[in-house]
Amino acid sequence: MSDVENSGPTEPGGALPTAEQGSTSRPAKQSENRQPETKSQDVVSTSLASTLQDELGIEEGYGVYKPGGFHPVYIGDTYNGRYLVLSKLGYGLYSTAWLVRDTSSEERKYYALKISRADCYGTDKDIFEREILRHLRDADKSHVGYQYICHLVDDFEHTGPNGTHVCLVLELMGETLKTFGTLFKKTMLPNTIMRLFTFHLLCGLDYAHDSNVIHTDIKPDNIFVKFQDTSLIESQYLKQVPIVVQDRFAEKYSPVQSQSLRRFYFSSGQSLLDFEVALGDWGVASWADNHLAELIQPVLLRAPEVLIKAPWDATTDWWNLGAVILEVFRCVRMFDGRGPPHGDYDLKLHLCEIVAYFGPFPRGLLEKGDTELIEAHFDEAGYVREGFPIELPSLESDDYMDDLDKENRKLFVSFLRALMKIDPQERLSTMDLLRQPWLGLSFG
Numbered sequence: 373m374s375d376v377e378n379s380g381p382t383e384p385g386g387a388l389p390t391a392e393q394g395s396t397s398r399p400a401k402q403s404e405n406r407q408p409e410t411k412s413q414d415v416v417s418t419s420l421a422s423t424l425q426d427e428l429g430i431e432e433g434y435g436v437y438k439p440g441g442f443h444p445v446y447i448g449d450t451y452n453g454r455y456l457v458l459s460k461l462g463y464g465l466y467s468t469a470w471l472v473r474d475t476s477s478e479e480r481k482y483y484a485l486k487i488s489r490a491d492c493y494g495t496d497k498d499i500f501e502r503e504i505l506r507h508l509r510d511a512d513k514s515h516v517g518y519q520y521i522c523h524l525v526d527d528f529e530h531t532g533p534n535g536t537h538v539c540l541v542l543e544l545m546g547e548t549l550k551t552f553g554t555l556f557k558k559t560m561l562p563n564t565i566m567r568l569f570t571f572h573l574l575c576g577l578d579y580a581h582d583s584n585v586i587h588t589d590i591k592p593d594n595i596f597v598k599f600q601d602t603s604l605i606e607s608q609y610l611k612q613v614p615i616v617v618q619d620r621f622a623e624k625y626s627p628v629q630s631q632s633l634r635r636f637y638f639s640s641g642q643s644l645l646d647f648e649v650a651l652g653d654w655g656v657a658s659w660a661d662n663h664l665a666e667l668i669q670p671v672l673l674r675a676p677e678v679l680i681k682a683p684w685d686a687t688t689d690w691w692n693l694g695a696v697i698l699e700v701f702r703c704v705r706m707f708d709g710r711g712p713p714h715g716d717y718d719l720k721l722h723l724c725e726i727v728a729y730f731g732p733f734p735r736g737l738l739e740k741g742d743t744e745l746i747e748a749h750f751d752e753a754g755y756v757r758e759g760f761p762i763e764l765p766s767l768e769s770d771d772y773m774d775d776l777d778k779e780n781r782k783l784f785v786s787f788l789r790a791l792m793k794i795d796p797q798e799r800l801s802t803m804d805l806l807r808q809p810w811l812g813l814s815f816g
Contacts, residue, residue: 431627432463440491442468443532444625447616450475451539452528455485459613460628466492466655471605471633472541482605483525484542490535500664501655502527502538504585508654517579520572522596522652545596545652546637549700552597559703562644563780566701567811569595569649570787573693576651578802581686584660587651588668590692592700594653600638600646609636660686671717672707676726676733676794679719680741680749687799694791701784702772711760720749724759726794729767734795783810 436442445468449457454476461469467488474481492499505524512518526541549569553559561569573595580587587594613631638647658664668678668688675691677684695706706729709722727733732754738746751757765771767788773781787810793799806813 431630432468433627434624436489437534437625437627439534441489441534443487443490443530443534443537445470445487445628446618446620447628451485451530452526455483455541457485458482458610459616459631461633462630463627464655471544471631480602480606482544482602484544486540486542487530488538488540490537493538499655500657500659500662502540504654504657504659505540505542508580508583508585511583512579515579515582517575517577517582520576520648520650521579522650542652543650544599544602544633545650546599547597547632547634548593549595549597549649549696550592551634553700553703558775560775561701563701563776563784565644565647566697568645568647569700570697571806571811571813572649573651573697574802574805577689577693580651580657581660581689581802585654586658586660586686587654587689588658588664588692589653589656589670590651590689590696591670591673592696594651595696595700596650596652597637598648598650599633600642602637604636604639605633609633612636672705672709672722675796677737677740677796679723679726680733680738680745682737682740682742685796687796690791690799690805691793694788697791698772698788702774702776704772718760720756721760721762723749724756724762725764727754727756727759728762728764730789730792730794736797737795780810783808786810 432442437444445457445460447457447459451457451472454474455472456475458471458473461471461484463469467486470485470487472483472485474483493502502524506527508521509524522545523543524540525543528539530537530539553561556562577587609631614629616628618626618628656664656668658668666681666684668684669675669692673692673695675684675688678688699705707722707725709717709719709725711718711721733750734754735752738750738754749757767773767785768781773784776784787805787808790800790805790808805811807815
């Protein structure tokens with residue numbers, strides 16, 4: 373219990389430690405210059421967002437508000453006759469997100485309203501998000517993993533000056549695991565909390581997979597800490613966020629500054645063991661038998677079968693999850709993939725890193741991959757042909773497991789290796805993963 377008792381969350385509205393204040397450790401054999409920038413398939417990269425904000429003083433940019441693009445939203449607007457817009461929560465490449473209150477309910481219920489670009493759905497560009505979210509909401513509410521999904525509450529279409537937009541009303545979440553770690557020493561989650569969150573994610577993914585859905589885009593940005601106390605929205609959040617003045621008659625719509633909920637979703641003194649996480653952002657999810665795309669996942673989190681263009685299935689989510697758990701838990705990324713001379717992403721280097729940690733690619737998997745790619749990059753034994761001479765520290769070393777005792781290091785790395793088998797056919801079932809000693813669960 374010591375890691376929980378000594379690492380409580382900061383009070384809502386109080387000063388939070390920044391990422392710079394926590395030490396982000398990197399493996400010793402990787403230089404400090406090799407800090408990978410994992411770019412999302414459907415979220416504007418941090419660097420791009422920063423450039424827009426720093427140079428232009430805006431968020432998503434003026435240019436996206438055009439026919440086929442984003443819908444201009446004004447604070448105080450009401451959508452579908454019931455959802456009153458209170459503030460902007462964020463934006464992505466394909467949508468904006470807004471805090472709304474359901475005015476049709478006597479209770480003061482708050483949700484996140486996601487308004488997609490007008491060109492997200494149509495003859496050639498349909499994504500499965502709305503269909504999949506409806507299915508996940510209605511499939512099997514008795515499944516233990518149901519509660520660990522960020523669920524759809526309502527959906528509708530809204531026609532505006534730039535076209536018709538699909539609007540998704542979603543359960544309101546606090547913050548993502550991308551920022552949650554800043555509440556703790558060295559921006560690392562305590563072992564007890566990481567085990568708890570991992571249990572939630574395994575159960576949530578099991579529910580999705582049982583429902584014939586594959587997420588394909590698991591990353592810290594898409595794992596949400598669930599709301600603990602919605603009363604803080606009125607008592608603190610709405611009183612502290614700046615009042616937005618918008619000119620409805622201006623010739624050009626001006627994007628609104630996002631106001632995060634990350635300091636306003638839990639009460640002071642709340643036990644960390646009450647926190648839960650949910651898997652969200654199903655924008656590039658696929659059906660198990662109908663893939664949205666074959667090239668999936670953030671590049672540095674791609675499973676081996678995806679990298680070599682072999683067929684993939686639901687087990688690809690396990691590999692993705694393993695790399696993310698390490699990043700969130702130990703504040704370090706497993707793979708870098710950037711090579712000389714300019715630090716650009718290099719597939720061969722990425723493959724070398726995988727082999728260095730997990731061994732050679734099995735022949736059976738290589739035979740399913742792209743023939744030209746396999747011949748160019750692999751030898752007969754499954755090692756990378758003419759690979760980079762890299763030397764990586766052991767996953768159990770201080771470079772990765774600083775501040776974690778020897779026994780927990782061993783158990784955690786064993787869990788990672790169970791998740792991240794190179795051969796998809798060797799990856800464990802959910803139940804077998806839940807039985808891994810690191811999670812500390814017992815079954816009758």
